[in-house]
Amino acid sequence: MTGANRIWYPRTVQSRPPQEGTFVFLSELLGRPVVGVSGVRLGRVVDFLADASEPAYPKVTALRVKTSLRAEIKRVEWADVAACEPRETRLKRDGEALQPLKLLGNEIPLAQDVLDRQIVDTDDAKVERVNDLHLLRARGELRVAHVDVGFRGLVRRMGWQSAVDTLLKAVRPNALYLRKEQFVPWKHVQPLAAGPSKVRLDLARRAMAEVHPSDLAEILEDLDRRERAVLFRDLPIEFAADALEESEPGLQRELLRMVEPAKAADIVEEMQPDDAAELLSELPKEQTAEILAAMDPPDARIVEELLTYDENTAGRMMNTEFLRLSPAMTAQQALQSVRDQAREVAQVHDCFVVQRDRRLLGVLSLRDLLLANPEVPVDAIMHEHPAPLDPGERAARVAELAAKYNLFSLPVEREGKLLGVVTVDDVLEKVLHG
Amino acid sequence: MADQAVTTTGRLKPVTASRWARFAAVMAVIGPGIITANVDNDAGGIATYSQAGADFGYSLLWTLIPITLALILVQEMTARMGVVTGKGLSDLIRERFGVKATFYVLLALLVANLGNTMAEFIGVAESLEIFGISRWVSVPCVAVIVWVLVVKGTARIVERIFLIACVFYVAYVVAGFLARPDWHEVALGSFKPTLALNGPALTMVVTLVGTTIAPWMQFYLQSAIVEKGVQIEDYSLSRLDVVVGCIVTDVVAFFIVLACGATIFKAGGHIESAKDAAVALRPLAGSWASALFAFGLFNASLFAASILPLSTTYYVCEAFGWESGIDKRREEAPQFYFLYTAMIVVGAGLVLIPGLPLLKILLLSQTANGVLLPFILIFMLLLAGDERLMGRYRNGLVLSAIAWLTTIALIVLTALMLWFTLR
Numbered sequence: 001m002t003g004a005n006r007i008w009y010p011r012t013v014q015s016r017p018p019q020e021g022t023f024v025f026l027s028e029l030l031g032r033p034v035v036g037v038s039g040v041r042l043g044r045v046v047d048f049l050a051d052a053s054e055p056a057y058p059k060v061t062a063l064r065v066k067t068s069l070r071a072e073i074k075r076v077e078w079a080d081v082a083a084c085e086p087r088e089t090r091l092k093r094d095g096e097a098l099q100p101l102k103l104l105g106n107e108i109p110l111a112q113d114v115l116d117r118q119i120v121d122t123d124d125a126k127v128e129r130v131n132d133l134h135l136l137r138a139r140g141e142l143r144v145a146h147v148d149v150g151f152r153g154l155v156r157r158m159g160w161q162s163a164v165d166t167l168l169k170a171v172r173p174n175a176l177y178l179r180k181e182q183f184v185p186w187k188h189v190q191p192l193a194a195g196p197s198k199v200r201l202d203l204a205r206r207a208m209a210e211v212h213p214s215d216l217a218e219i220l221e222d223l224d225r226r227e228r229a230v231l232f233r234d235l236p237i238e239f240a241a242d243a244l245e246e247s248e249p250g251l252q253r254e255l256l257r258m259v260e261p262a263k264a265a266d267i268v269e270e271m272q273p274d275d276a277a278e279l280l281s282e283l284p285k286e287q288t289a290e291i292l293a294a295m296d297p298p299d300a301r302i303v304e305e306l307l308t309y310d311e312n313t314a315g316r317m318m319n320t321e322f323l324r325l326s327p328a329m330t331a332q333q334a335l336q337s338v339r340d341q342a343r344e345v346a347q348v349h350d351c352f353v354v355q356r357d358r359r360l361l362g363v364l365s366l367r368d369l370l371l372a373n374p375e376v377p378v379d380a381i382m383h384e385h386p387a388p389l390d391p392g393e394r395a396a397r398v399a400e401l402a403a404k405y406n407l408f409s410l411p412v413e414r415e416g417k418l419l420g421v422v423t424v425d426d427v428l429e430k431v432l433h434g
Numbered sequence: 435m436a437d438q439a440v441t442t443t444g445r446l447k448p449v450t451a452s453r454w455a456r457f458a459a460v461m462a463v464i465g466p467g468i469i470t471a472n473v474d475n476d477a478g479g480i481a482t483y484s485q486a487g488a489d490f491g492y493s494l495l496w497t498l499i500p501i502t503l504a505l506i507l508v509q510e511m512t513a514r515m516g517v518v519t520g521k522g523l524s525d526l527i528r529e530r531f532g533v534k535a536t537f538y539v540l541l542a543l544l545v546a547n548l549g550n551t552m553a554e555f556i557g558v559a560e561s562l563e564i565f566g567i568s569r570w571v572s573v574p575c576v577a578v579i580v581w582v583l584v585v586k587g588t589a590r591i592v593e594r595i596f597l598i599a600c601v602f603y604v605a606y607v608v609a610g611f612l613a614r615p616d617w618h619e620v621a622l623g624s625f626k627p628t629l630a631l632n633g634p635a636l637t638m639v640v641t642l643v644g645t646t647i648a649p650w651m652q653f654y655l656q657s658a659i660v661e662k663g664v665q666i667e668d669y670s671l672s673r674l675d676v677v678v679g680c681i682v683t684d685v686v687a688f689f690i691v692l693a694c695g696a697t698i699f700k701a702g703g704h705i706e707s708a709k710d711a712a713v714a715l716r717p718l719a720g721s722w723a724s725a726l727f728a729f730g731l732f733n734a735s736l737f738a739a740s741i742l743p744l745s746t747t748y749y750v751c752e753a754f755g756w757e758s759g760i761d762k763r764r765e766e767a768p769q770f771y772f773l774y775t776a777m778i779v780v781g782a783g784l785v786l787i788p789g790l791p792l793l794k795i796l797l798l799s800q801t802a803n804g805v806l807l808p809f810i811l812i813f814m815l816l817l818a819g820d821e822r823l824m825g826r827y828r829n830g831l832v833l834s835a836i837a838w839l840t841t842i843a844l845i846v847l848t849a850l851m852l853w854f855t856l857r
Contacts (some may be wrong), residue, residue, distance in 0.1 A: 116529050129755025131533070154754060157533040225520025225660070255661060329494070 007246050023145065023289025025155050026133035028086040030111055032077070034065050038093035041191060043074070043098075045089055048135075050144050052108040056169040056187050057136065057143040061107055065098060074098035084142055093239065094272060110144065113193035114262055118227050123159060123188040127222040129137060132332055134183060139366050192227035208235060213242035217293070229258045237263075243272035249282040256283065257292070265294035268303070272346055273320050277306035281316075306420075312430060314398050315391030316382035318420030323351040328367045332374035347423045349408045353382045360388065360411055360418040365382040388413045391423065398422055447586035465593055466658035467513060467672065469741075470651050471505070471679030472600045475686050476738035477549065477557025477708060482645045483687045484711035486638055487694030488703060492615075492623025497639055497689055500625075502684040504840050509676045510816045511823050511829070511837065514654045515660035517669050519825045523656045523810075526817050535755050540815070542806045547650050547746040549799015551781035554742065554794060557735030559785060560709035566726040569786065580740045581775065586738070592740075599737040603686045608717070610689030612723035615696035623695075624688075625793040640851040646687070647844060650808040652814060653743040655668055657752075666691035666827070693723065743777035804852045808845040815841060 026048065034042045046062035063076040063084075066357050070232045080097040082090045091097045108114065116132055121128050131153030134146040148156075155164050168175050190208065216235075220228050220243060232240060232255050241261075244252055244267060256264045263300075268276045268291055280303060292300045302320050309315025325334050332349065343346050351369065353361045362382030372381050375423065387401040389412045402424050403408060409423045450755035456489055484490035486494050513525070519526060528536040532733075533833035558576045571647045627633060640773060655676070694711055698704075698716035705711050707729050749756035764771050784790060815837055819829045829837060 116532060129528075131755070150757060154533060158537060159534075224522075224525065225663070228520075250663065254665075259663070 003266060009209060014374040018193045021138045023084065024135050025148070025156065026041075026115060029084060029135075032086060033088045034063075034099070035088050035090050037082070037092055037095050038089070040094055041068055042095060043069075044090070046073060046110040047104065047368070048142070049075075049109050051106050052191075053106040057145060059185065060135070060142040060144070061104070061429045064101070064109065064111075065097065066083060069313075072103055075101050084137070085254070101222075106271065106362045108191060114147065114191050117191070117193050117270070118223060119149075119184070119192060120190040120211075120219055121184045121188055122190055122210050123151070123184070124283070125219060126210050126236070130183065137430040144183055144186050146183035148181065148183055150180070151177065152181060160378060176297075190224065192230050208239055208255070212247045213239070216243040217246035217251075220247065220255065225254075228255070229356055231343060232258055237266050237270050241267045243273045244279065245271055252279055253283055253287075256287065261294045262291045264291045267297055269299045273299075273306055274317055274420075276303045281307060281311060298317055309391050312350045312395045313391060314389040314393040314395075314412050314421075314422050315419070317395065317398070317430060318391070318422045319346065319426075320420045320423040322346050322409070323348055325351050325364075327353050327355070327377070327379035327382075328376060329378045329379065331372040331376050333370055333376065334378050335369055335374075337367065347409060347421075347425075349423075350421070352421065353378055354410060354418055359386070363411070385411055390414070390417060395427060399427045399431045402427060445692070465675065466655055466662060466664075467509065467675035467677070467679035468600055468682065469593070470509070470655040470658065471676075471683040472603060472686075472734075473654070473738045473741050474646060474648065474651055475603065475690075475734055476550070477735045478553045478559070479645045479687070480690060480734055481708040482641055483690035483696045483780045484708050485698075485705060486642060486704045487519040487691035487744065488698040488711065488714070490635065490638060491524070491695040491699040492692070493628055493696075494635075494638060495620065495623040495688065496625060496627045497642055498684050498688055501643055503681055504643070505647055506680045507685070507837060507840055508647055508652065509655060509680060510813075511580055511656045511677045511814060512674050513659055514669070514827055515655040515665050515814070515818055515824070517666055517672055518616065518824050520660055522660055522749060522752050523653045523814070524753035526812050528753045530817060530823075531813065531822070536812075539806065539809060540750050540753055542802050542809075543649060544746060544750065545741050546799050546802035546806055548777060548781060549646075549795060549802060550650065551739060551742045551777055552784055552792070552795060553784040554735045554797065555782045557708065558739065559733055559823050560707065561728045561735060563730035564709065564712055564724075566714075573782050573785055575740065576736060577778050579776055580736070580743070583740060584744050584774075586769075590778055596737065596741070599733055600682075602728060602733040603682075605726040605733070606693065607689045608685050609726040609730070610692040610696075611717070612720060613696040613715070614724070616624035617690050618718070620692060636850065637782055637854040640847045640854060643844065644804060644807075644851045645848045646684075647807070648803055649810045650742065650745065650803075652810055653749045654741065657745060657748055660716060664801065683799055693727065697723075708710045737782070739778075743774055743781065744775060746753070749776040786820075801852060804848045807848050808841075811841045811844060 029048070031260045032044055032045055034045055045063055046066045048060045050058040051060045052058055059078075063078070063080050063081065065074050065076050066072070067074055076091065076097050076099065080091050080093055082092045083190050103109065110133055115133060116149075118127055118129055120126070128147075128227045130147040130149060132148035133144060134148055136143045136145040152161070154159050160422050165178065168178055189211075211219070216239065219231060221272075222232065235243065244255060247255065248298070256267070259267070268279065271279065280291065281289070292304060295303070306316055306318070306320070323338055323341055323345055326339060329337065338348060338351060346408060348366055351364050351366065353363065356363060361379065363385045364378065364382040366382050386405045387407065387410055387411050389398060389401070391412050391414055393412075398410060401407065407424070409421045411421055412419045448768075515523070515526065521529075523541060524536065527539060555573050555576070559573050562572040563569060584596070629639065659672060693715065694705070698711065698714045701714075701718055703714050705714055709728075711726050711730040712731065715727055748758055750756075750773060751767070751770045754769075756768040756769040784795065785792065815829070815834075817823060819834055821828050
């Protein structure tokens with residue numbers, strides 16, 4: 001670059017950034033020189049700290065600078081930065097702008113904890129590795145816009161972007177590589193490096209809410225163990241429970257070992273009792289005992305009850321939360337009752353009419369209720385269940401019965417008392433994977 | 435409440451199988467160390483050990499002891515990093531040293547491992563030729579078997595098969611006994627360090643070290659341990675796995691040197707490859723020893739040919755954030771399947787091209803191994819000593835000092851090897 005081409009900014013307008021609303025990559029700024037107001041070279045930029053409590057476009061709040069003199073890492077507030085460009089970063093002051101290193105609770109160091117690390121893309125529900133960060137310069141601020149997870153990012157980091165672009169433009173001007181960037185907007189990015197926990201917790205709550213539990217389980221499986229622990233500990237209890245239900249037994253064991261017994265107990269309480277029993281039966285004995293001891297006694301009792309039945313039996317698969325109606329209710333009262341119970345019950349397809357002593361009188365579907373005359377009593381529209389189960393019935397037999405009678409759920413009885421209900425989704429899982 | 439919980443759960447799982455449970459717990463950790471160390475005795479390794487025995491008799495047996503110690507030192511560090519961080523080595527290098535370092539390291543690894551894979555297919559071809567099977571049949575068949583085994587099999591089955599393959603190395607121990615060595619001389623050679631200070635002897639020692647401690651092993655072992663999900667509580671078992679693996683490997687190496695030392699060296703013969711050794715053993719130690727030797731070579735080559743392409747593909751994909759894993763569908767992980775298939779097709783295909791300078795290519799891969807090793811070791815030491823990463827499991831002062839000294843020694847020896855081979 002010759003002297004004639006170089007752009008000189010008059011000192012007086014230094015506070016205004018040279019360009020408005022332009023994008024720049026993190027890799028273009030890292031390692032570039034930092035120059036003081038008097039033109040003295042102070043060091044090199046090694047990191048940018050962003051305010052992660054901002055959901056959409058977090059603002060860069062400070063820089064980390066490695067000093068030329070003693071190779072120390074110092075902090076420079078963004079307020080002291082006059083211009084941040086690929087060529088150099090100019091400050092509004094000299095050496096006195098270099099402050100001791102510190103990290104505020106809401107700050108996340110981009111080069112240290114995001115660049116080259118794994119993140120979760122919560123929109124596509126995928127684990128990705130960050131090749132670069134796409135920053136937006138506007139109104140004197142620098143904000144994180146996207147993370148680059150594409151091949152172009154890799155090529156840019158290698159310093160081959162212009163060479164590869166020129167070559168490809170000559171050979172295949174329409175190449176997908178030239179037209180497509182693989183960016184993930186920051187609002188869909190869940191960083192995983194261990195940072196300030198408060199920020200991560202908020203991020204996890206907001207971002208992971210969009211991810212389906214099955215996808216979340218898959219993400220947890222794809223992650224390295226350390227990131228997996230970070231993400232799982234950050235998940236709100238309900239998400240953790242959902243993800244856990246969908247995970248493989250080996251992963252379940254590992255995940256529950258990552259959290260305190262009290263939190264593990266909270267997570268298990270959040271699950272359906274049959275899924276909780278299933279999960280606990282896969283764990284080592286001591287761990288199961290520890291979690292059960294930390295659970296609410298009534299919840300623990302239900303799960304323990306289920307655990308007394310053998311694996312792959314109706315007793316183990318059954319749900320103890322189901323829709324109960326009493327025979328004297330009218331259809332209208334029954335519907336209101338269903339509405340009240342639905343919060344606690346996962347499947348509302350079938351209603352079970354029981355006496356006070358838990359004896360099963362009959363069943364009716366929600367459809368029956370909706371179509372019935374509101375004044376008709378329940379025991380007039382219910383019918384006898386074709387295939388009530390013994391708690392010891394094997395899963396394969398349960399599947400046969402469900403298929404034969406086209407049933408959605410099957411009651412489990414002992415000595416005429418209704419213990420719980422097995423639904424086909426549980427049976428399906430058992431027959432496929434059991 | 436707590437009591438009740440304990441009794442209830444106690445009733446759940448009858449205590450009939452506590453011994454089995456313990457066995458299962460051991461099996462959940464054991465494997466990576468033993469498998470890695472055994473794969474190390476691949477076609478190239480067997481050739482080197484055979485040559486050491488054929489050219490120098492028992493006189494270099496003692497070098498296997500320090501080599502084993504160095505191997506244990508390096509592998510233990512790798513295993514510990516895998517258990518503590520739960521990440522593969524290529525991931526750690528990427529996160530700590532950035533894209534550029536990772537790219538060049540993995541490029542060198544890819545070249546070296548492609549060369550090593552070729553060496554394995556050459557081993558397959560040569561060993562089966564002893565049994566009268568043409569390489570035009572054996573190499574394509576084995577390539578297909580390897581590809582199918584890994585793509586269609588599950589990780590658990592594949593590991594079982596690999597563990598069984600480890601057992602077949604006993605062929606070399608038997609061959610060693612069949613060669614009827616003079617045990618007094620063997621003991622002398624094993625415990626009395628002697629070294630003729632001339633070019634060939636030094637080259638041999640350096641080559642022995644170079645074959646035993648290879649860059650790919652560190653990547654493979656660490657990934658295998660991460661894949662197994664070994665937890666820090668079980669680390670002592672994992673370390674045992676590594677130590678036993680290293681010792682078993684070098685015992686096998688010992689018997690290969692022994693078998694060739696007792697026969698080919700005594701008869702004043704010279705060999706160039708592992709196949710030569712198997713052929714030379716026939717008149718000297720009987721056809722059983724020769725057949726066992728050839729079988730061992732086939733087993734080792736097949737074993738290593740199954741592991742090298744797959745593991746290489748894993749590190750590359752992980753470091754660059756591409757989807758990887760045999761549980762992924764082909765559309766989900768295109769880079770993974772492409773790279774894996776390419777490694778096998780190119781590795782096996784080059785072996786079949788008539789007139790290709792195979793020996794030169796193998797030398798080149800050996801060179802790539804050698805150039806790469808110092809970088810890998812230095813990266814490993816920096817990572818294993820990093821408090822942020824390893825916490826209280828980082829290398830202590832004493833271990834650090836020993837590890838750095840060993841590393842420097844290994845680097846010097848590797849540099850010497852390169853100098854000797856390229857001269």
